[in-house]
Amino acid sequence: MTKLIHLDIAALLILVIILISQFTRRMSKGTTNHFFIALVIMTILSGAADIWAVVLDNAGSLNLGLRTAAHTLYLLAYNTISPLFLMYVISLTNTWEKIASNKAAACALTLPYLGVIGLLVSNLFTHSIFTFVDGVYTTMPLSFLPYTMARINILISIAYIIIYRRLFTTRKLIALIMLLPVTVCILISKIIFTDTMVMVFGNTVGVVIIAVMIQRPENLIDSFTGLCKHSAYADDMKKNFAIRNHVSIIMVNIANYDSLQKILGYDKTQKLLMMTGKKILEQNRTAKTHGVAYYLDRGRFRLVINTYNRINSEYAASLINDALHQTVKIDKFDLNLIPYVCLAKCPEDIDNFQSLISFGTDFHEKLPYNGEVIHADGSTVKRMVSLLTGMDSIIERALANHGFHVYYQPIYSIEKKRFVSAEALLRLIDEKEGFISPEIFNPAAEKSGAIHKIGDYVLTEVFQFIASSEYKKLGLEYIEINLSVSQCMHHGLADSILESMSRYGVSSNQVNLEITESAASYNQSVMSENLEQLSAAGLTFSLDDYGTGYSNMYRIAALPLKIVKLDKTFVNNQNSKMWTILQNTVRMIKDLNMEIVVEGIETEEMVKKFSDLKCDFIQGYFFSKPIPQREFVEFIDRWNNRQKVNA
Template identity: 30%
Template sequence: MLLMWIVVISNLLDLGLGLNGIWYRLPTRAIYLLNTVYLITRQFIIVGYAGYIVLCTDSGKLVSKEWKIVCAITNLYGFFLIFGNIKFHWLFLTDVQGNYVRGQQIWLYYIFAICYIVFAIWHLIRYGHALDWSRKIALLVFVMIPALGAFLQYAFPGFNIESFTLTIGMLWVYLNVPKTNRMLDSDTSALNQYAFSCKMESLTGQKVKGHLVVIRFRDKSAIQDRYGLESYKKLMREVTYELCSLQGRDRVYYLRDARFAVILDGADTDKAYDIAKNLMNKVQKQWKIYGNEITVWGVGAFLSIPDDVRNINDIYSYLAYLEIMPSLHGGSMYEGGHLDVAYMKRYGEIERAIERALQKTSFEVYYQPIYGVKEQKIIAAEALLRMYDEEMGFISPEEFIPIAEKNGKIIEIGQMVLESVCRFLQKEDITKYGLHYIEVNLSVIECMQDILPEEIKKTLEKYEIDPQLLNLEITETALAQSKAILADNMRKISEMGVSFSLDDYGTGYSTITYMMTLPFRIVKIDKSILWSSFENERAMIALCASINMIKEMNMEIVVEGVESREMAQKLTQLGCDYLQGYYFSKPLPVNKFIECISKNPIFLFDKE
């Protein structure tokens, strides 16, 4: 900006003095001084132009030592010509009438300018990968305006064109410089995600070897809940300050949600890894925030460019991996090559597939029939979600459900399934086919929502569904989360007339206390218990004992995973109420399911 104003003032002085005839009455030394100041300013601006291009393309480290020497010599030679002109008149002189006359070496000065302009354009083309097209065009115009001015000035020495174009070029720079607040995080004042994306696109585009560390601090929600949002923000600011003091403000990036990235110096992997470990040790400690002692634990990934990181998406895949893997120990620094990159990529692909499925409403609800032992036919069904993606094909619920629970999309998915089942119940009178209810699974996250009872009530009223036709399945995992919230939700929903099933019984979490105190009508014994019982005598004893206990508690039993006639007969002898599995039917799309229940014959286990 200072250089721009010097050029502008020079133009105004030149114009004002010329129009009033004062220029020709000035002493020769004054004219030389004004022209020398102008040339010095022009020299700085030309060098500044090239430097600004290097800065924008983030290619300073890529300028070779030879290039730097050439640039330095050329720059010094330019100043040598300017100051030597006072005595030897290499660039210009004034005749006795005060007219401006070019010196014999002026062409060398323009060669100097052309070299810097070519250098700037080459850098823009070679290293401008991270810049969007609008920014590239802006920078190209920024270079070409002065280049055009220099050409016209050389061709028409009688007109002061060059200084005007320099001014326009500087003004263009000022208008196109990215606003500082766009690059900074508002809470910590550190460089933000946008700045990090630009930096990484530049580094990966240039295929520069380097290292970085990404750190994710745990217990963000717990800190906010216990100490408040302001304490959490203050903690993040303190961590940012510590990292910046160790590595420099231009290398530390805050990626929101207690996640940091730090660009490390040098290509020496061992040295960079030691720096990463030191950073982790420095910030992982007890912090005093507003009088409270807050201990933070983090987990980090040490990444090499380009071995571990080929684009910005890889960075966020590593961060997602650090977030979702509970087996990673707090305080540990993991090398990128030791992490399961294939799993991370698959995780990210499934996340994007979930987004597409929600946008296009391409999830599909299947129904698996449930056999009633007493009735000897199908009397219910479980609604099961299926996902087929155009890019990835079929994705198992065992893959996409846990991911949807991690990123919170399970709430939207769960509501979509409930609405689909209610539309089906509204359209089809399942009681005429002998069906008593449809089971719908509730995720752990859904069970913890205070608004769950109200949402279910609204949906049932919207489709005018008898609540007794709906049975909600809750897993043992959900029971282990927050019993108070779950118990309150179950009580409110039960009062509507909706029944509950305890799903996955026997997989590790459930206790008799839950079965005694929560309003379950049905207990679903997991298929793993059934399958083990036909291979292991002790497992069979455990299965029999569980069935007897549940019956004594006046609850009904569904056994999942029935795949053979032998299993069906044995479970019937043990007194189970309902059976579910491929022996009776696999999960069916809605049209096939309607065909199945339309026939719904008596089933006497005579099928092989």
């Protein structure tokens, strides 16, 4: 009977296109892609061998050795496809470590395939699978075994998918499960259409489903760097934590990314990212860590190294750190990156996905920079990770158990030569973790929404203090209270503040509200309504931390501000050019009829310098650090008494 091969030919054309697309879509790196490419190549090989064997059979070739080779090659390729698919599934789940640690499982997956190979080799001598009778291809009693083993591997793969279904997205899970009915349909077609070669075409349908629904570069690959995307990093690390894989992660954050982006513009920034990614991949190859590289966003790169190669992770981190410290040339620019490189072992150093993301996002803003590789097993990093992991519960505990405390830092009037106000500053002292910096708990509170409860607590504490008899004796004019971005953008903020002031009998001239530069940069209608309503009620505003963000004089003039506070980082940089800028800044602010508070003053020399510059107020450690309410009252009392004596 003449066999038809038109489906095999169609399958080969489809498979070649898919194979080429893997490389044109930059889907050739990584273990998963390697197995998929191997799966496609093996399916092509099985199709080519099938065509070769059928053509020889149809022609009635007398060269039985050649025909035996063709049929044996087809069966070998066909039986290699299902183990490769199983390897692909294992790679998708990233459960290699579990397979390697379970010898029974490894043997169960390996021995059947080796048995089939042995059977095919022995067939050359025993003819137990197929032979040629009078020149006609004839199946023998054991011919069912290769096909049976292939189907068993498919069933094992399906079982593996079901067991680890939580590690797949819904789309991937549907795609993989769809392969089972496809297999059944092909088997039925083989029985019905005995003269048509359908097996290779059936495998090709499965490959197409995988290519279309799983191998999606738009979901996995960053188009500019060629590295894996943030979403791929999240998926892979969630899997690693879920199955407790041991991996090393080299985290790279470019601290001056925002500045470089402003200098370079879009196109050159993309070129910089490509060059940085290329350097990381080069060092990955040099160290032979075989890690998977990811680009997340805003100058953040990651290299994830599996358990078998993590012994070289320290070497790789050192190479990457050295490479990224080299000057980068882009067109006419000679650029120096500020790369923070941190090596973390998971789950030993960081044991859950949320902590990994929280720490990795901005560790370059919280840790000192010395140019060396940071190790996440260090005490400083470990404490930070611990805090980030439990920050939500720490905040809840602080709200419930009075862990938050309002401290006050006095503000000195240069003209009146006395303390006229103070800034209320929130401190968190946890019963387990001790003092926790606002730089750590504030972002967490903003994300969780707890910032509104915290803000209400601060307002209540300050208003109670202002309403107290001891405050009235201090002779202070007002207290400054910080408002976060989230508070400013919250409906009902103005009503809440005014209602609370009314409850405690606090007048509008006793309170000054501080907004940061980052808050001022938002152009939100809710924020504008809140500020306008509070301003109409007689409250005044300060712009805090001027000099750390992107405020300009137009923005300052547009806001209902009474005071601008110069940040200490702006103040401390006292080279001649910066001093000229500072003088002009002060002059422009004064021309807008606003007052100036200089923060971060620590020496008498600095007090004199800014007094001569005609600034209005001084705040800093020269007079006092932020102190609890009782100590603050005692401090102001002592100062007032000393002033009376001197008078």
